[in-house]
Amino acid sequence: MAVWDDLTGQAEAIAIFRAAAEEPRESVATASTAASTETPPPTASHGSMTHSWLITGPPGSGRSNLAFAFATALISPGTPEGDEATRRQVEARSHPDLGVLTTEGVIIKIGTAREIVKRSHYSPSVGRYRVIVVEDADRMTEVTSNVLLKELEEPPERTVWILCAPSEADLLPTIRSRVRTVRLRVPSVDDVADLLVRRDGVDPQVAERAARQSQSHIGMAHRLATSAEARTRREETLATALGIRSVSTAVNAAARMISLAGDDAKAITELKDAEERAGVLRSLGLEDGQAIPMRLRSQLKDMEDDQKRRAKRSLNDGIDRILVDLTTLYRDIIMVQLGRTASVINREILGELESAAASSTPEATLATMDAIALARQRIESNVAPALALEAMLVSAIRR
Incomplete structure (x- = not known):
């Protein structure tokens, strides 16, 4: 099975990366002449490889999946289609020739960036290249981005950088000028549903519903298709919003949505x-429940701080998913108000959508959608999520 087989909806981008991976290493142009923001046609082969890449696309389009598939193809010593052993190691992020710069917090730390830059200068140990994947490159501050600048412009001959971000505008112009950009599109509902059936063994009806409700977001579609709890939380979110009739119910709804997130x-x-705590304790020679010696407590403290940052980001992501789900709800309501029921996303609650549509006007529904967009901006600006949701849900009151 080729490394590209688990990707979906990105045939043009896959063709570009496949051609680059198949190019003999000896013919690769230097990064200084190859860096460009222009993507050549998918049929290009000669000169298609470069040492610095940027994969852009909307959330859920599969940026990271494609980046690691390309990394596997570049690292595999025998074939650019990716051998099984290399695939398993890349999936586990344990391959000696793979470096990953990512964060489970809000930003990528400068110290982590400096460490990965140092590793990028090591020669490949078993593969054709050493590959550095930067997930969520848009989470780099300006100072952190500057750490990468020279490396992207003049990386070692056998090192390849692959950055992932929602759009080029999320990165500094100096970064954009040093990479070759490949833009992804939103995969179709059918493409995502087919992937869930083929890769995860999901029932076709469940897969179609998950792909449609997630609006083709691959990661969220997988979660909805494989987690009954995730589906239940989404259904409760929509039902809570549809039940808002007064300011008090709007305030209660905001509290409930924070709880769901x-x-x-x-x-x-x-x-x-x-699992992380158990692993750290094992590495320190301790058992769960055993007293932690004073000299080792700082290491556990660092881990706990990282976990708190991860929890904060996960909560913010959960709130944002709720706001995305609410956007689909009010988008459906306005579709019903305009007589476009065939394009409804949440078909399972069409009766409730029709009742909500009858109790309001298209103008009021648009105002609610604008309020949702404003709430997302406010939360990104560190406004308390509860206050932002309350203000937004007050605009959703229907009689």
Whole structure:
């Protein structure tokens, strides 16, 4: 099975990366002449490889999946289609020729960036290249971005950088000028549903519903398709919004949605935190429940601080998912108001959508959608999520 087989909806981008991976290493142009923001046609082969890449695309389009598939193809010693052993190591992020710069907090730390830059100068140990993948490159501050600048412009001959971000505008112009950009599109609902059936063994009807409700967000579609709890939380979010009739119910709805986001975040991070703590204790020669010697407490403190940052980001992501789900709800309501029921996303609650549409006007529904967008901006600007949600949900009051 080729490394590209688990990707979906990005045939043009896959063709570009496949051609680059198949190019003999000896013919690769130097990074200083190859860096460009222009993407050549998918049929290009000669000269298609460069040492610095940027993959952009909307959330859920599969940026990271494509980046690691490309990394596997570059690292695999035998074939650019990716051999099984290399695939398993890349999936586990344990391959000696793979470096990953990412964060589970709000920003990528400068110290982490400096460490990965140092590792980028090591020669490949078993593969054709050493590959550095920067997930969520938009989370780099200006200072952190400057650490990478020279490396992206003049990396070692056998090192390849692959950055991922929602758009080029999320990065500094100096970064954009040093990479070759490949833009992804939103995959279709059918493409995502087919992937869930083929890769995860999901029932076709469940897969179609998850792909449609997630608006083709691959990660969220997988979660909805495989977690009954995630589906239940989403259904409760929509029902809560549809039940708003007064300011008091709007305030209560905001509190309930914060609670739902917290439950979702806890479900994602709780198991990971426990496994991480157990691993650290094992590495220190301790058992769970054993007293921690004073000299070792600083190491556990660093881990706990990272877990708190991860929990905060996970909660913010959960709140943002709720706001995205609410956007689909009010988008459906206005579609019903305009007589476009065939394009409704949440078809399972069409009766409730029709009732909500009858109790309001398209203008009022648009105002609510604007309020949702404003709430997302306010939360990004560190306004308390509860206050932002309350203000937004007051605009959703229907008689």
